[in-house]
Amino acid sequence: MAVVEISIIPIGTPSAGVSNYVAGCLKQLESEEEIKYELTPMGTIIEGELEKIFKVVRKMHEYPFNKGIERVVTNIRIDDRRDKDLTMNSKVTSVKNKI
Amino acid sequence: MAVVEISIIPIGTPSAGVSNYVAGCLKQLESEEEIKYELTPMGTIIEGELEKIFKVVRKMHEYPFNKGIERVVTNIRIDDRRDKDLTMNSKVTSVKNKI
Amino acid sequence: MAVVEISIIPIGTPSAGVSNYVAGCLKQLESEEEIKYELTPMGTIIEGELEKIFKVVRKMHEYPFNKGIERVVTNIRIDDRRDKDLTMNSKVTSVKNKI
């Protein structure tokens, strides 16, 4: 299991507000059954099997193009650990326990 | 006001677990009075005046070196909007209202 | 066609030097016929069809695990433009022409 953060930026939008597009990208996650996600002020964090995450990230990245946008810059950051199960919860708890 | 995400990765650590270092970086934020912050599974999100954020990010980046680490990769993502006040709350609310 | 930057960081390596791993990740690209790539001081930039890039990025991300590493943080930044062909060359030329 991996924890992945994704941030999608549509370029050439009519205004500086892009939450419409972000909301549409997020909706692509709703129908996914085997992944968990969390919206943060800077992106969306997804937890699940890397293969499934890649597929849904692909769909999220495509969304703004379907809405007429001609350029999209997408940032994907993968944290993948194999010696133990990495979850969104375990990552935050592990840090908080040490403060 | 800007919203900034920071992720600090120490390189060459004895194990794959790095939450000790992340916790130490976070502590640099505690004494700051004019910035708000939030720990996420993929980093720390900070809200405040850009000048002040830069200063504290500089301190956070330095922390692992003080603990004997010889290499640090730090990722900083700035979302800076000047036509209206950007806050961590307003960003998330704005997206949620559109879902 | 998209231009994608990838940076792969192995966590918990014996030393602060990780070029061995980076070199191994790069080798995954050599056998690919339909993508172009370029090594920079901060990562690898790949040009090609997004679907093909995702596949090879997946292989690159896997490489350090095959070498015994237990945690890998991978950063992928996609610049995808559909109104005209985006290439590594055209992007740099376009900026240089304006300086």
Next chain:
Amino acid sequence: MAVVEISIIPIGTPSAGVSNYVAGCLKQLESEEEIKYELTPMGTIIEGELEKIFKVVRKMHEYPFNKGIERVVTNIRIDDRRDKDLTMNSKVTSVKNKI
């Protein structure tokens, strides 16, 4: 010395082309005497003392606002190594020697 990559994205531009802004950001680097830089298809890579780099990154991030843009997303990735001198050249050479 650190090697830093910066990518600046203006939001809400009239078109999907943003090379004008990127060129303007780059010009902020020309007058700097103690830093080296290199334009890549995905951003600008800077080599120098971290304190000086932070100052110039601050100026680059400000440029699009001076041109009427109301929102800028800036990505900064710092690779900072203290056990030996990190340069743009040494990083690329070190990987190439291992291929």
